[in-house]
Amino acid sequence: MRLILRNLGFYLLAFWASITLNFLLPRFMPGDPVSRMFAQQAGGMQPEQIAQLRKLFGLDDRPLWEQYVSYVKSVFTGDLGISISRFPTPVTEVIGSQIGWTLLLGGTALVVAAVVGNLLGIVAAWRRGGMLDSAFPPLLIFVGSFPYFWLAMGALYLFGVSLGWFPLRHAYDAGLTPGLNAEFVANAGTHLVLPALTVVAVTVGSWMLGMRNTMIATAAEDYITMAEAKGLSPSRIMFRYAARNALLPSVTNFGMGLGFVVGGALLTEVVFAYPGIGFQLLAAVQGLDYPLMQGIFLTITAAVLLANFLVDIVYVRLDPRVRVR
Amino acid sequence: MTAVDIAGTVTPTVPVRAAGRRQGLLGRLLGSKKALSGLCLLAVFATLALLAPVLAPGDPSLINSTGSQAPSGEHWLGTTTKGQDVLALTLWGARSSMFVGFTVGLVATGVAILVGLASAYFGRLVDDALTLVTNVFLLLPGLPLLVILAAFLPPGTSTVVLVLVVTGWAGSARVLRAQARSIRGKDFVAAAVVTGERPLRIMFREILPNMASVVMTTLLGCVVFGITSQAALEFLGLGDSSVVSWGTNLYWASSDGALMTGAWWAFVPSGLCIALVAFALALVNYAVDEITNPRLRSVKRPRSEKSAKGRG
Numbered sequence: 001m002r003l004i005l006r007n008l009g010f011y012l013l014a015f016w017a018s019i020t021l022n023f024l025l026p027r028f029m030p031g032d033p034v035s036r037m038f039a040q041q042a043g044g045m046q047p048e049q050i051a052q053l054r055k056l057f058g059l060d061d062r063p064l065w066e067q068y069v070s071y072v073k074s075v076f077t078g079d080l081g082i083s084i085s086r087f088p089t090p091v092t093e094v095i096g097s098q099i100g101w102t103l104l105l106g107g108t109a110l111v112v113a114a115v116v117g118n119l120l121g122i123v124a125a126w127r128r129g130g131m132l133d134s135a136f137p138p139l140l141i142f143v144g145s146f147p148y149f150w151l152a153m154g155a156l157y158l159f160g161v162s163l164g165w166f167p168l169r170h171a172y173d174a175g176l177t178p179g180l181n182a183e184f185v186a187n188a189g190t191h192l193v194l195p196a197l198t199v200v201a202v203t204v205g206s207w208m209l210g211m212r213n214t215m216i217a218t219a220a221e222d223y224i225t226m227a228e229a230k231g232l233s234p235s236r237i238m239f240r241y242a243a244r245n246a247l248l249p250s251v252t253n254f255g256m257g258l259g260f261v262v263g264g265a266l267l268t269e270v271v272f273a274y275p276g277i278g279f280q281l282l283a284a285v286q287g288l289d290y291p292l293m294q295g296i297f298l299t300i301t302a303a304v305l306l307a308n309f310l311v312d313i314v315y316v317r318l319d320p321r322v323r324v325r
Numbered sequence: 326m327t328a329v330d331i332a333g334t335v336t337p338t339v340p341v342r343a344a345g346r347r348q349g350l351l352g353r354l355l356g357s358k359k360a361l362s363g364l365c366l367l368a369v370f371a372t373l374a375l376l377a378p379v380l381a382p383g384d385p386s387l388i389n390s391t392g393s394q395a396p397s398g399e400h401w402l403g404t405t406t407k408g409q410d411v412l413a414l415t416l417w418g419a420r421s422s423m424f425v426g427f428t429v430g431l432v433a434t435g436v437a438i439l440v441g442l443a444s445a446y447f448g449r450l451v452d453d454a455l456t457l458v459t460n461v462f463l464l465l466p467g468l469p470l471l472v473i474l475a476a477f478l479p480p481g482t483s484t485v486v487l488v489l490v491v492t493g494w495a496g497s498a499r500v501l502r503a504q505a506r507s508i509r510g511k512d513f514v515a516a517a518v519v520t521g522e523r524p525l526r527i528m529f530r531e532i533l534p535n536m537a538s539v540v541m542t543t544l545l546g547c548v549v550f551g552i553t554s555q556a557a558l559e560f561l562g563l564g565d566s567s568v569v570s571w572g573t574n575l576y577w578a579s580s581d582g583a584l585m586t587g588a589w590w591a592f593v594p595s596g597l598c599i600a601l602v603a604f605a606l607a608l609v610n611y612a613v614d615e616i617t618n619p620r621l622r623s624v625k626r627p628r629s630e631k632s633a634k635g636r637g
Contacts, residue, residue: 014461025477141611145549145603147556150575150596157584266468267557281469282561285476293473300469308464 007312011305018301022294023071027064080295085287091295095277099299102276105192105268106261109199114257116200117207118250122243124208125215126234133212140205152198152271159194166194169273195272199265203257210253214246248319255311262303353616354609363608370602374419381413385569396590403590406581414574415594421570422552422599425482429489429551434544436494441501442528445509456502462495471554475563485555485564493550497543504539508532538617545610549603556599571595 062070074080080091124133143151160168172188218224219242227237266278273279277296284292354360373380388408396403402411444455474488508514509532517527533540558564559572562580566573574595578584583591 014464017461018465141607142604145607146600147553147596149557149560153584153592161585270561281472285472293476297469297473300466304464304466
């Protein structure tokens with residue numbers, strides 16, 4: 001329990017760091033975002049928008065620490081300001097309407113990649129020098145060295161434009177209204193396949209290699225030899241004895257992976273014009289919508305920290321060695 | 326330039342305490358087929374980047390023919406939608422991409438070495454503080470942080486490098502710290518402390534040379550990170566779009582709609598180049614891993630060979 005509390009403290013600290021970063025960036029950055037923004041909007045701004053901007057960039061006359069206190073307070077009460085490009089929608093509302101798509105896309109890709117990658121890794125490690133072990137890793141490294149967004153573009157071109165198997169953009173067809181009916185779910189599903197597959201294709205390799213390497217280390221342990229000596233069936237040793245223990249680092253990777261889901265989905269969403277928060281983040285950057293940008297960054301950070309914290313709790317349940325210390 | 330850089334960072338491994346049966350990392354690297362092909366590939370790209378002004382003289386972004394031509398004798402890799410020569414863009418792109426990649430790799434590894442060594446050598450409070458900072462940076466989601474920083478800072482190559490270093494050093498620092506800590510506990514370091522050597526000397530002359538292989542792998546990892554992240558950043562339109570690099574080539578290909586009109590030659594070469602460079606680095610990395618960790622070697626050996634157990 002002490003471990004969990006200590007980790008919680010650490011995550012809170014990390015979150016505080018990102019809030020502070022968020023607070024300081026607009027105030028100490030070189031150049032002048034306000035004038036850039038005014039120039040772009042060409043005077044077509046509502047007075048409320050300007051007031052919002054002044055608050056954001058610390059142009060009110062209060063001392064810095066006072067601004068800081070009120071900023072932290074507003075973050076913790078869930079007030080992230082008002083979006084400028086989508087005035088007058090609050091930032092939280094914009095994020096709330098889009099985070100579901102990111103979670104759907106990232107979650108699907110993560111689970112598929114983790115399951116497939118770990119299974120491949122187990123088999124590769126068990127059959128050292130076999131087909132899977134010698135041919136797959138170099139292939140995966142090769143695929144993994146392509147820039148992700150480029151592979152995604154290629155897939156979109158090949159399967160979307162040339163072959164026409166999958167829809168080109170967005171999470172569902174334009175005419176449909178979101179709802180839990182069969183038609184909509186099927187439609188959203190077909191839009192999900194291609195983006196999710198590209199993520200799986202580039203991430204599955206690291207899962208596999210990681211699992212393979214821990215499996216090899218685990219397979220050299222004495223209790224495996226013992227199990228072999230007892231005459232247990234190979235598949236039982238492979239899954240119940242070796243893989244179970246080798247899976248532990250993968251649990252940690254899963255936490256990191258969850259972070260990637262929310263953060264790394266950015267490129268996927270941009271290439272496939274998938275309406276998640278990553279796509280929105282880029283749109284906010286292009287529209288110089290600083291409050292929305294910061295809000296999305298904070299949301300992503302919070303999600304990553306939360307995911308890692310949850311994984312820590314699970315880890316303590318799974319690995320008794322952590323509890324003893 | 327690249328091959329020399331890599332070789333330059335490796336050479337210090339050869340002398341020092343490795344004495345006797347080991348023939349040095351570099352020697353073994355050159356004996357490995359994987360590493361050798363990786364290094365050759367890198368050398369080819371380095372040469373192409375250096376020779377870009379000779380091979381494709383003039384400004385590569387100059388519009389000098391009709392747009393969207395398929396590859397032909399005149400334009401080996403076709404032309405972009407705007408009418409620039411893709412081959413020239415790709416050759417010149419190598420310069421910026423390789424430069425940024427290796428700069429980011431070297432600087433990030435440098436920061437990581439400093440943090441890792443200081444952490445391991447001084448221990449206690451310094452270690453706690455540095456580990457905390459490292460972990461915070463490790464946990465902050467990289468790509469969104471990149472985007473936010475790039476959005477707030479003025480555009481330019483130096484911004485790109487700065488932003489990539491800020492987001493890229495933490496992972497290596499953690500690895501290097503772990504390694505340095507295990508070496509810090511060895512007797513010869515204790516002996517050096519007792520003889521009254523200065524901390525800096527112990528850190529850089531006693532500890533650092535003994536973790537050269539780890540430094541090498543993190544360096545290679547950082548370079549790959551630098552090249553791909555720069556491309557990603559520029560693809561999103563957040564880099565310096567006036568510079569010709571593989572990332573900006575892809576950005577323009579995408580925003581000019583090369584993908585939708587079927588002009589595959591506009592976006593294939595740059596992506597392929599990034600992939601090949603990253604693949605070459607990964608090959609070298611893989612070879613270093615296999616050399617230093619005998620268990621990972623793909624050759625089947627009897628299990629009894631347990632001498633490899635004690636690492637570092």
